[in-house]
Amino acid sequence: MSVMTPTAPAPITPASTISLETATVRNWKPPIGLGVFAVIAMLLFTIGARSGVTIFRLSTDSDLIQLPALSADVTVVTIVVTVLLFALAAFSAWKTFQAKKTPLWLTVVFAALFLIAFLTWAAAGATIPVPGLLVGAVGLSAPLIFGALGGVISERVGIVNVAIEGQLLAGAFASAVVASITRQPVAGLLAAIVAGVLVSFVLAAFSIKYFVDQVIVGVVLNVLVIGLTSFLFTQLLSPNEALLNSPPRFPRLPIPILGEIPILGPVLFRQTIIIYIMYVAVAAVWFALFKTKWGLRLRAVGEHPQAADTVGINVNRTRFWNVALAGGIAGLGGAYFTLDSAGAFNKEMTAGAGFIALAAVIFGRWDPIRATLAALLFGFASNLQSVLSIVGSPVPSQFMLMLPYLVTIFAVAGLVGQVRAPAASGKAYIKS
Structure with a gap:
């Protein structure tokens, strides 16, 4: 007859000594998106290079306080902004490599710079109110x-x-x-x-x-x-x-x-x-x-x-x-x-x-x-196509008419990414 001897329980490792490996998550969508737009800006301002001066009028005739109009040299603005766009895209890539999110301010600044450069280029020799x-x-x-x-x-x-x-x-x-x-x-x-x-x-x-x-x-x-x-x-x-x-x-x-x-x-x-x-x-x-x-x-x-x-x-x-x-x-x-x-x-x-x-x-x-x-x-995209058509933009009118809808598609498909709607949205409720 064999006698079973109890085995000693395994020692409990203190929680402080347990090492948890955390997975590093890197979202490369923001830097890739910014890089694509930087390349688009470079191609647009290089292949379709324009010269001249664009005037941005900041006040209306009825304003009590009149601000001076700003003059922007098309060549200088497009070159400087293109360099800055690539720098911001690189900074976004660096933050992603460190497994950090791209800051919201960076995206806002990138969009503002791209818009300023595009307006300066599109309205070369004209005035934008x-x-x-x-x-x-x-x-x-x-x-x-x-x-x-x-x-x-x-x-x-x-x-x-x-x-x-x-x-x-x-x-x-x-x-x-x-x-x-x-x-x-x-x-x-x-x-x-x-x-x-x-x-x-x-x-x-x-x-x-x-x-x-x-x-x-x-x-x-x-x-x-x-x-x-x-x-x-x-x-x-x-x-x-x-x-x-x-x-x-x-x-x-x-x-x-x-x-x-x-x-x-x-x-x-x-x-x-x-x-x-x-x-x-x-x-x-x-x-x-x-x-x-x-x-x-x-x-x-x-x-x-x-x-x-x-x-x-x-x-x-x-x-x-x-x-x-x-x-x-x-x-x-x-x-x-x-x-x-x-x-x-x-x-x-x-x-x-x-x-x-x-x-x-x-x-x-x-x-x-x-x-x-x-x-x-x-709404801004819709009005932009009207203003650029008036000032004689080289962008085809058909593309300008598509601009609001292109912005809509890009915003929903590209900028939003995966979002969660309200859990019960679209579902009928039947009381049990």
Whole structure:
């Protein structure tokens, strides 16, 4: 009979003596992207070299404080900036080699230098009105910002809002008709909100109550609104233009003192009431989303509806009313087209702005402030093609027309990379 002798337990190694090998993660996308753009700049400014002087006018004739215009020698600026771009790309590569992230300031400085060099090269021998360029960018960004804010709220609560285009177009149509009949632009503004909410009601009803795929409902709504407004424009607005399609526009309301700040004054503080509402909307949505009980419940429903339901939040009701709120905000963006920018309704006048706003939501990582900055970038790209066409840029007009959409594609596909949407976004909630 054999006797089993117990074996002594293995000695426990103190935690302080355990060496953990950490994997070194290096993200080479930023330095590669910056290097590619540096090479593009070198080829553009070398093969298509231009000479002369570009003048950047910093003040308008009505400014109280007149800033002197800046003159930039095209050859000097393009050479110096190209060298700096390669230096920044090399610095980014060095930081990546050390397994560190490329700083945000480096990307911002790189983009600013590239833009300055491109403007100097493209407008050689001409004058660029900087305040006019920026004012136009803010104007073209306004409907995108309203649409992006609506998209952020809707997706944060769990509903993919592909119908932003339809909400913008419905808001533009309703504001034009109501403001034309009442001769009150404020009434048109309220009508735009109601129109956006009505489109959102349809989106919410089919997505939340009947569990229809949210993307399909959004696409169908866009087609429906485009077809309906086009039909009504042809049958009603065009034959009765004086009565139904001649809305009064909001006047510009300069803010005293702030409107006299050089550059920023004409751009930000000599605007119409819709732009000022936009400023308030951006701040209000950000504060409400991240600093209030309402925002906490909204984000909880978009991230984990089961957990939100467990603590007593009515998930579907929260989704329904917040999607309606999102539609109302997007409707305000539609009112900008008719009550501020164009002054009348035209068929399909939004021209895909809703889809660019949706791209701004993704580019901004579902954050109101970042989405606003993304919308401003797209608006700036849109206005840039107009300004460069006026000053006689050598860049083909077809490419300039593509510029806003190229920026959109590059921003979403190249700059954002992998991002995580709200976990329950696009998923219908069925209470178990």
